Amino acid sequence: MPRPWAGIAVLDELVEEALKSGRRVRFRATGGSMRPAIREGDILVVAPARPDELAPGDIVLSRVERKLTAHRLVAIERPRSPGGEPLPCRFLLREDASAVDDLPLPAERVIGRVVEVERAPRFLGCRMLRLRGTGEERIARWISTLCRRIAAPSGNPP
Numbered sequence: 001m002p003r004p005w006a007g008i009a010v011l012d013e014l015v016e017e018a019l020k021s022g023r024r025v026r027f028r029a030t031g032g033s034m035r036p037a038i039r040e041g042d043i044l045v046v047a048p049a050r051p052d053e054l055a056p057g058d059i060v061l062s063r064v065e066r067k068l069t070a071h072r073l074v075a076i077e078r079p080r081s082p083g084g085e086p087l088p089c090r091f092l093l094r095e096d097a098s099a100v101d102d103l104p105l106p107a108e109r110v111i112g113r114v115v116e117v118e119r120a121p122r123f124l125g126c127r128m129l130r131l132r133g134t135g136e137e138r139i140a141r142w143i144s145t146l147c148r149r150i151a152a153p154s155g156n157p158p
Contacts (some may be wrong), residue, residue, distance in 0.1 A: 014067045019048045019112045029117075033095035034059070034070060038117055044070060045116035051089060051107035059114040062093065062105055070114055071095055077104060102123070 014027050028127040029042045037059065038044065045063045054060060058073045071093035079087045 009066065012063075015046075015068060016111055019046065022048055024048070024115075025112070029070065032070070033097050033119070035097050037072075037096050038070060038095075039115075039119065043118035044114050046070075046112040047115045049110070051110060054091075054110065054113060057073065060091070060093065060110045061112040061114065062110045064105070064109070066077075068111075071102060073110075074101060086155070087158075097109040 011027075013025065018025050024045060024047045025080070026043060026045050029038050029044050030040055044061075044135070049058075054073055056073055056075055059070055060073050061068055061070050073091055074094045074097075075092040077088070077090040077092065079138055081087055089107045090108060091110055092104055093102045094100070096101075
């Protein structure tokens with residue numbers, strides 16, 4: 001029996017590999033943890049980023065457990081050993097919709113920075129429009145098609 005998360009895991013791996021090889025990625029956000037900065041359905045553009053390029057306030061993409069998440073970088077911990085030698089830095093991340101920081105994350109788990117958020121207008125009810133009668137059915141189909149074209153990104157008709 002196929003696992004429901006298997007497809008998502010494969011996509012996460014592809015995103016991670018693309019970023020590690022220096023490519024930008026673009027994908028649709030899911031969840032509401034980063035509202036209002038990122039809403040469910042927004043398109044995120046993520047660029048590769050090294051830990052030394054990041055600063056508090058950036059929204060970063062990181063691997064947390066089995067999935068990729070985009071959260072805000074709120075602080076960078078630069079711990080030292082008892083002898084005073086620097087240890088690997090850790091990032092404190094937080095969902096915008098939360099007042100509590102995530103657990104500290106090793107810097108190597110952060111794989112990119114969100115550089116753009118594309119928000120398309122939302123149209124509700126266009127596909128639900130149903131009228132009766134032959135002439136009315138043609139009008140309903142025309143309105144539904146028009147709504148889909150308006151809602152589609154420019155240059156990509158449905």
